[in-house]
Amino acid sequence: MDKIYSIRNLKYNIYQLLLVGFMMLLATQTLGLVCYNLLPNVKPILLDNAGADAKQISLILATLPNAISFVLCPLISTISDKTRTRIGRRMPYLIFSAPVLALLTVMIF
Numbered sequence: 001m002d003k004i005y006s007i008r009n010l011k012y013n014i015y016q017l018l019l020v021g022f023m024m025l026l027a028t029q030t031l032g033l034v035c036y037n038l039l040p041n042v043k044p045i046l047l048d049n050a051g052a053d054a055k056q057i058s059l060i061l062a063t064l065p066n067a068i069s070f071v072l073c074p075l076i077s078t079i080s081d082k083t084r085t086r087i088g089r090r091m092p093y094l095i096f097s098a099p100v101l102a103l104l105t106v107m108i109f
Contacts, residue, residue: 010088020091027098030105038108 002013012020040061047057083089 009084012088020088020094023091023094023098027094027101030098030101034101034105034108 002015005012005014005017043061044057047060052060080089080093083092085092087095
C-alpha cells in the first residue's frame with residue numbers, strides 16, 4: 001500500500017503529492033512567463049499605438065492592477081483557506097487555473 005502523507009486533515013499518497021507539485025509548478029511558470037516576460041514588453045507598445053498618452057499608460061499598467069490586487073488577493077486567499085473539498089483546499093483552484101493559463105500562453109504564441 002502507498003504511504004500516506006498527511007498534515008492536519010489533508011491526506012495525499014505519493015502520486016497525488018506529485019500531481020499537486022506539478023500543477024503548482026505549471027501554474028507558476030506559466031503565470032511568470034506571461035506576467036514578467038510577455039506583457040510588460042507588449043502592453044506599452046500596444047497602448048502607445050492605440051493613442052494613449054503617458055499618464056493613461058501608467059494608470060493602466062501600474063495603478064489599476066495594484067488596486068485590483070489590493071482588493072482581490074485577501075478575498076481569494078480567504079476563500080481558498082476556507083475551501084474544504086475531497087481533493088484538498090488548493091487543488092480545485094489549481095486544476096482549473098493551470099490548464100487555462102497554459103492554453104492562454106500557447107495561444108499567445
